[in-house]
Amino acid sequence: METTISELGAMPAIGEAPDPVRAAGEALIEVVVAPLNPIDINVGAGRYFGGTPPFPYVPGCEGVGRVVEAESLAPGTLVWANGGGMGLRRDGALADLFAVSEDVPVPLPEGTDPLLAGALGIAGLAGWLPVAYRSPVREGETVLVLGATGTVGVVALQAARILGAGR
Secondary structure (H helix, E strand, O other), X not given: OEEEEOOOOOOOEEEOOOOOOOOOOEEEEEEEEOOOOHHHHHHHHOOOOOOOOOOOEOOOOEEEEEEEEOOOOOOOOEEEEEOXXXXXXXXXXXXXXXXXXXXXXXXXXXXXXXXXXXXXXXHHHHHHHXXXXXXXXXXXXXXXXXXXXXXXXHHHHHHHHHOOOOO
């Protein structure tokens, strides 16, 4: 079963959509977890600056799944994928299967909980990267996170603590 959007602002519908066809250089992935993100809602509502995929389309900018078929990834490999136009220029991950360029999926370590990987995808990176990479927190520093009640903010607070923030 897939979730499809047929017009801007309309409620998504659960139904059948054609299975994606894997092209050369793409991976076909069976979905295990498909997080719903604010960007998915904004694309479907017509509020995304980059437009929408052709209607009807399957939303979902990120997904965790197992490789069904690929040239450079072994079948059964658990991966997290975000990018390559998923849910923005082409069908996304709110389906049974999705196809994406093989350079997009990130293989996950053995034993990774797919739910945790999905929860820490876009939101986790948005919280981690500013405090760990963009402006690295140093031992004992004070960190202010505005909007720390949402997922991104909570991850940013936890990351700052892990990195040694004093307050």
